[in-house]
Amino acid sequence: MAQLEHVNITVSDPKRTAAMLADLFGWKTRWEGSAMAGAGYTMHVGTDDSYIAIYSGSDPDQTVPKADASYQTRGAMNHVGVLVDDLDDVEAKVQALGLKAHSHANYEPGRRFYFHDADGIEFEVISYA
Numbered sequence: 001m002a003q004l005e006h007v008n009i010t011v012s013d014p015k016r017t018a019a020m021l022a023d024l025f026g027w028k029t030r031w032e033g034s035a036m037a038g039a040g041y042t043m044h045v046g047t048d049d050s051y052i053a054i055y056s057g058s059d060p061d062q063t064v065p066k067a068d069a070s071y072q073t074r075g076a077m078n079h080v081g082v083l084v085d086d087l088d089d090v091e092a093k094v095q096a097l098g099l100k101a102h103s104h105a106n107y108e109p110g111r112r113f114y115f116h117d118a119d120g121i122e123f124e125v126i127s128y129a
Contacts, residue, residue: 006044008053009077011119014043017054020117021045024093025082052080079114079122087111087127094125 011017014032021027027046035042040057084090091101094115103114110128117123 004050006046006051006053007077007080008042008055009080009121011054011056011117011121013118014041014054014056017117017119018043018045020097021052021054023097024090025084027051077121079124081124081126083126083128085127085129087113087125087129090125 018029018032022029022045030044030046030048030051032041032043034040035055036057040055042053042055044051044053046052091113094101099115099117101113101115103112105112110126112124112126114122114124
């Protein structure tokens, strides 16, 4: 049986993204430091079993894609899905960070909503509780 260990995404500010993930999901920073021969900075944020590697390259002018462009771009990441116990609590935290929750849905077997972070990365938050 295989298990997803991590995904790696490029962000403009790894420390800001790490703080957001820790606040919303209770995750911890597992590791941080220079990346790819010193060209950039990476933080591994998650649990003991899995994490998101958040990477910032050395180019400060990295472009931010349109929020919905990933769904029309082959090979692009569409969103990161995170399973939580208390959907309402996480949504309140998302709003407290000034981010907008959208696309709420009740479906079998649970509920969900989406939000985009400061870099335009879409997160789906799901609860089966």
